[in-house]
Amino acid sequence: MLQLVLFNVTNGLIIGAFYVLMALGVAMILNLSNVINFAHGNFLALGGYLAFVLIPYTGFWVALLVSPLLVGLLGYIIEQTMVRRVYSRDPVYSLLLTFGLSFIIQDVCRYIWGPNGLPLTVPDSLSQGLSEDLFFITGYRIFMMSIVIVSIVGLFAFLRYTRLGVRIRAGTLDLDTVAALGINVRLLRSLNFAVGIFLAGLAGVLASGQIGLNPNMGDDLLLPAFIAIIVGGVGSLTGTLLGGLLIGVASALTTVFWASAQEAVIYVIMALVLLVRPRGLMGEEGMFT
């Protein structure tokens, strides 16, 4: 039993880590640009597929970095050409736009790489289990978790200590003032969008090593990412981090006792949080209205 629980907690932390990577990207874009990026899960899938294409030429390690960068670049281009045109309009338009983009990206992936799952080969050094009892902690999982932790720490450091990061945080709180201080808000939003998409691409490469590739692999992560943001509180990236881990572990633990309820439980958590603490666990007062 203990092993079973441990097994599921590990699974929960790993899936939670992916929720967090997804949710942080969605949250950054939501906080600064007030856009819900429906296509985020499809950028994730695209990151995985690009790594799949790159690995035969460059090897895993280069692909791990280059693929998210390429996806981030694509995100930047899409923001420049399409998303920025709807910032000043009713939020329904940005939703519809990213929704349409998600359909297109998913269909293009299916057209190019086929509807069936593909495996992503990871280096042999990462694929062994630790021991008989802890078979579920493979080297790849430890590696994956460390990359996630490094990138989250890196993101928080970026937002705290770099000039661009400070501007992004300031823009989250009061974009008008930031603009009035002479900062190029258009560029700020584009770069912020690209960083968010980069995180999705990174999560995509890591996830494909674990679960393989398929055109709609990101869809199952998108809704939990929204819920992580709602539970953690809009406006607080730390809250998003906590929210993602919380629903990941809760969902995995529920699997032990009642497998059919593994999705339902995260909605119950969301409902409870909204009832008891409407702004979310660590949300800024007044942002989430």
Place this chain on the structure above:
Amino acid sequence: MSATTTAKPGQARLNGRPGVQPSGRPALPQWTTAAVIWLVLLSAPLWLSLVGGYTALASHVVVMALVAMALNFLLGFTGVMSFGHAAYFGLGAYGAGLTLRYLSDSTWFAMLNGILLGGIAGTLLGILICRRRGVYFAMVTIAFGQIFYYIAYRWDDFTGGYDGLRGFSRQPLTFGPWTIDIQGNGTLFYYFVLFVFGVCIALMTFLLRSPFGRTLIAIRENQRRARFLGISVDKHIWLSFSISCFFASTAGALYALLNNFADPTSLHYNLSGVIVIMVVMGGMRSFWGPLVGAAIYVVLQDYISSMTVNWMSFVGLLFVMVVMFFPRGILGMLQRRPST
């Protein structure tokens, strides 16, 4: 909040002038438009086969038009954006389907149960949703909408799971000694759908012309002003959301009867997005816009999905094109031209 409302100070659209908004754009159905639309709808079975359509397609259009107009009650006339209406549509479908499968062979009873299931679920969740605004309202509605998808998907011995709920069919309608065979006769079923649609449209028109409806429009135009006038905005948004969910689940119940089938994709947020694009494509500030949008979408999808497997790209492109080039929608553009 939004650039499309073009709310100017001094234009409090509170005093009820039925039909025409101060900006010259009609907000409520005008008699001529309504007459033309009803003529087209009523005569559809006569000319449909001439243009390559079929009756089930017409029924499908009317059903989707109903759910799109239900959403427009919220989106176009209250100004809050639900991106989770497929949930209540799908609940209506499952409610009707499950009733016919397990409980009774009365089509009326099945309709009633479907409507109640979706409507009550929407009303209860609305309590949690109605305090959010703008993009966050959308986000919470998406998130809550998806819960029913997972329930239908996981509870497979009751709902049929991923394969959907089969094993039921609509039954002839009985009024005392009379029966109407909507089971075998597609055209009669079309008129039944049209009848329910008509009742819902009449109710919507009545609600929108009532002081309650004018209050909703006031909230759409300027929430802060409405609040200062003593209107409890949250409560009105909750009521509007609930009403909209009841209409959406009515459409869902009809959808189950139309196909004799209910499946989890009718609960999925992808359908919610499709409903929103119908509304926006037709024109979200016009009463009949969603009907036009639904007709175009359903016919296009029917056509494209028979031509190519990559219909998702086409639908996605349609979304992007509408947002970039036709944000006012078809009726919105038609109506605006004379006034500017």
